[in-house]
Amino acid sequence: MPAGDKKKPGLLGETENDARVRTTALVIIAFAVVLFLLVQARFLLISLAVAIILFSLTSDVIRLIARQRIGRFSFPNWLASIIALVLISAALLVLSSILLAQLNTVLFTTVSYAERAPEAVASLFSWMGEDVQQAVLNSLSSVQISGYVRTVAGQAGNLMQGTVLVILFVGFLFAERIWFDTKMSNFLGDEVQAARVNRIITSIIHRVNYYLLVKTVVSLITGTMIYALARAFGIELALALGILTFILNYIPNIGSIVATGMVALVGYVETGEPQTTAALFLISGAIQFLNGNVIDPWMMGRALRLSSFGIIISLAFWGAVWGIPGMFLSVPIMVMLLVVCSHVPGLRKIAVLLSREGLPEDETELDRIGEEIDNRKAS
Secondary structure, rough: OOOOOOOOOOOOOOOOHHHHHHHHHHHHHHHHHHHHHHOOOOOHHHHHHHHHHHHHHHHHHHHHHHOEEEOOOEEEHHHHHHHHHHHHHHHHHHHHHHHHHHHHHHHHHHHHOOOOOHHHHOOOOHHOOOHHHHHHHHHHHOOOHHHHHHHHHHHHHHHHHHHHHEEEEEEHHHHHHHHHHHHHHHHHHHHHHHHHHHHHHHHHHHHHHHHHHHHHHHHHHHHHHHHHHHHOOOOHHHHHHHHHHHHHHOOOOOOHHHHHHHHHHHHHHHOOHHHHHHEEEEEHHHHHHHHHHHHHHHHOEEEEEEEEHHHHHHHHHHHHHHHHHHHHHHHHHHHHHHHHOOOHHHHHHHHHHEOOOOOOHHHHHHHHHHHHHHHHHHH
């Protein structure tokens, strides 16, 4: 037997090298199984992930409603949860209807312009010569735009189903929130450890909520500016472009690029003027650059110290697993991993890689969050 192959007690004839190989194989198999489940159950899991985010966003709202008094009447916790659920359901249904209406408008217009689009795009390359222009036209003509439009329309049809499922999940989470602390204490069997887990969960909720709040404000500003820009140039789809820009800006990095290209392409298909297209492209690109690289980081501050490379990796992974919804959820999931890995000694190196400056959350931050929890309970 080689000198390095020591027998490991407890397993018949197994050496340390064999144990490492077995552990590595088990990790690979477990990862493959988890990945398979993520892909196969993605509709259900995406709805559950969105429901958890919405639930975390409204937990503070429920506490605020429960603390309100009208004379001698105060809102019990169950009534506050019902009011919050009704408000969330109404907001989700309205937003889904608006999104579907605008998406249908864009898809209908896309079909209308499908025949003109290849020639319009190919003409952008006319300065490179007729051969290049003809080659681009031949390449674009082979693309079946109507097929892609039908695929997108089919996926958009699942939006309302997902909205109903999210509402159901949020309702069940509201029903369980009252007993969450008790269940956590009984599950862990240690009050101190349960309080620590509660602080970690609260930290995740706080950071995800702050990210979504800042992203919503920045996306709203960007969408409004794009709408005003398109209106100024007389683009018919100005409202749809503004709404879709607002939505696409939730996808880090790639969303702003797609939105800028979409504005320029729609402008050129509608007007057919290279000067107008160039102006739309440059101005919309400047808007995205200003909001994405100046206003967004300034508002985020140090609350989200995420690695830019890590964001790209998370975006690529969740985009491959869950498609477009995974791109929207990639940063919240990365925030969750960063906070969890920061407070698990064996995973802290992963948190260092995920953080921007290599300085993940420390225990001081957890202590501050613990004080906030105690103050909320006291109030």
